[in-house]
Amino acid sequence: MNAILSKTPSQSVDELVDTLDSRFFKALSEPVRVQILKFLILNGKSDIAAISEDLPQDRSVISRHLQFMFDVDILDCEKITRHKLYEINGEAFISKLESILGKIRECMPECCPVDKEI
Amino acid sequence: MNAILSKTPSQSVDELVDTLDSRFFKALSEPVRVQILKFLILNGKSDIAAISEDLPQDRSVISRHLQFMFDVDILDCEKITRHKLYEINGEAFISKLESILGKIRECMPECCPVDKEI
DNA sequence: TTCATACATGCACAATGATGCATGCAATTA
DNA sequence: TAATTGCATGCATCATTGTGCATGTATGAA
Numbered sequence: 001m002n003a004i005l006s007k008t009p010s011q012s013v014d015e016l017v018d019t020l021d022s023r024f025f026k027a028l029s030e031p032v033r034v035q036i037l038k039f040l041i042l043n044g045k046s047d048i049a050a051i052s053e054d055l056p057q058d059r060s061v062i063s064r065h066l067q068f069m070f071d072v073d074i075l076d077c078e079k080i081t082r083h084k085l086y087e088i089n090g091e092a093f094i095s096k097l098e099s100i101l102g103k104i105r106e107c108m109p110e111c112c113p114v115d116k117e118i
Numbered sequence: 119m120n121a122i123l124s125k126t127p128s129q130s131v132d133e134l135v136d137t138l139d140s141r142f143f144k145a146l147s148e149p150v151r152v153q154i155l156k157f158l159i160l161n162g163k164s165d166i167a168a169i170s171e172d173l174p175q176d177r178s179v180i181s182r183h184l185q186f187m188f189d190v191d192i193l194d195c196e197k198i199t200r201h202k203l204y205e206i207n208g209e210a211f212i213s214k215l216e217s218i219l220g221k222i223r224e225c226m227p228e229c230c231p232v233d234k235e236i
Numbered sequence: 237t238t239c240a241t242a243c244a245t246g247c248a249c250a251a252t253g254a255t256g257c258a259t260g261c262a263a264t265t266a
Numbered sequence: 267t268a269a270t271t272g273c274a275t276g277c278a279t280c281a282t283t284g285t286g287c288a289t290g291t292a293t294g295a296a
Binding site for chain 1: 127131134135144148149152153155156159162205206208211212215216219223226
């Protein structure tokens with residue numbers, strides 16, 4: 001069985017655990033940050049002022065949320081004159097989720113073989 | 119353009135926001151819970167005692183983490199005699215991630231069209 | 237140069253969440 | 267039935283995090 005797989009179970013699991021970046025998930029576990037993502041999808045590249053006009057939180061709060069999501073590669077950032085324009089880094093976002101999904105698929109056969117007993 | 123798509127942008131985004139369940143991500147944003155997942159992948163269906171032997175936290179803490187992940191469909195649970203056996207709900211876990219990935223793909227073309235300017 | 241603007245940051249406060257102990261409950265076993 | 271076992275839960279504590287105000291900084295405009 002392991003002759004087919006190039007990785008040992010524990011290698012696969014270690015890779016999965018590494019991929020399960022807690023800061024990435026933390027970023028998505030905060031409703032305000034999700035609202036920011038929603039705004040960015042609907043309005044595209046925007047500066048902090050535009051985003052905070054749409055949300056009840058203070059500009060400084062929005063600023064920190066944006067920085068947080070930028071740090072975990074969910075957002076892209078471009079500085080134009082005095083403005084800081086954020087947008088969703090779709091490529092990185094999607095590839096991160098794909099990577100997680102791939103690692104999980106790799107690990108599942110061992111622990112939950114199709115989950116059909118008998 | 120919308121003639122091809124059956125959903126309006128705001129419908130797609132609303133669906134995405136609904137899919138971005140904060141409790142699901144919160145579950146994965148806690149390192150101890152990830153360690154529990156690792157244990158379950160390596161050891162398969164296990165009861166609370168077995169899991170907490172492997173981790174420094176108290177049994178009650180592990181119990182609550184397991185309950186939390188069960189609530190968001192990451193884990194399955196089966197009661198055998200006095201023991202409560204948890205295992206990863208691979209099917210639900212994977213399909214949840216697939217769903218999220220699908221919704222994001224749906225939304226990205228609007229806001230970040232391939233991200234290639236010019 | 238002087239002023240205004242866009243944003244970051246230090247700080248205090250409040251809310252949330254993780255933790256461990258002690259206890260309670262339900263169910264198996266002797 | 268009584269004792270034991272596996273787990274859940276109430277509670278207090280501590281750490282983390284979200285929040286808003288006030289201030290600082292850097293940059294573009296007058």
